[in-house]
Amino acid sequence: xxxxxTLGVRHTLEPYSNVRPExxxxxxxxxxxWALPPWPCAGLGSLLTSTIPQLPLYTTILMKVVxxxxxxxxxxCYCGTDLRRLIFDAAPQxxxxxxxxxxxxxxxxxxxxxxxxLQVKFxxxxxxxxxxxxxxxxxxxxxxxxxxxxxxxN
Ligand SMILES: C[S@@+](CC[C@H](N)C(=O)[O-])C[C@H]1O[C@@H](n2cnc3c(N)ncnc32)[C@H](O)[C@@H]1O
Numbered sequence: 001x002x003x004x005x006t007l008g009v010r011h012t013l014e015p016y017s018n019v020r021p022e023x024x025x026x027x028x029x030x031x032x033x034w035a036l037p038p039w040p041c042a043g044l045g046s047l048l049t050s051t052i053p054q055l056p057l058y059t060t061i062l063m064k065v066v067x068x069x070x071x072x073x074x075x076x077c078y079c080g081t082d083l084r085r086l087i088f089d090a091a092p093q094x095x096x097x098x099x100x101x102x103x104x105x106x107x108x109x110x111x112x113x114x115x116x117x118l119q120v121k122f123x124x125x126x127x128x129x130x131x132x133x134x135x136x137x138x139x140x141x142x143x144x145x146x147x148x149x150x151x152x153x154n
Pocket of ligand 1: 039041046051052075076077078079099100101102104125126127128146147148149152
């Protein structure tokens with residue numbers, strides 16, 4: 001998993017999460033070990049790496065969310081790594097939402113140590129069976145991100 005601990009990951013964990021440089025590796029391994037069940041990709045350290053900046057449309061997404069004040073929901077956000085990346089890239093937190101089948105964001109709070117400052121609204125919901133918390137957002141999102149998500153249904 002060492003290859004996942006890139007400069008980009010360090011640039012998040014050191015200044016944003018206040019993890020000392022010499023502790024980054026130990027911290028990342030500790031969180032990933034906790035994350036192991038039930039997703040195999042978590043065990044490979046995928047939660048450390050944000051997916052959204054790899055999208056060809058990422059600049060367009062940022063313009064929509066940062067410059068135009070648009071809203072974004074991350075469906076299947078897991079622990080919220082992409083949402084932190086958007087915040088790093090100046091997205092207003094109030095405009096960001098994350099959903100997942102189960103609460104994985106507590107893991108994100110452990111990884112990024114930001115429970116006291118993260119304002120993103122997380123919604124625990126089965127996307128195939130929307131609840132009222134999700135339904136109130138219907139028609140209000142400018143961007144719906146679903147990275148590494150649709151493969152759940154093959
Ligand atoms: C591989 S992770 C993707 C994490 C992140 N989006 C990324 O790009 O790395 C897939 C996520 O989809 C969530 N998921 C699976 N089925 C779901 C459902 N029916 N409703 C909501 N989330 C679901 C899982 O809990 C898991 O966190």
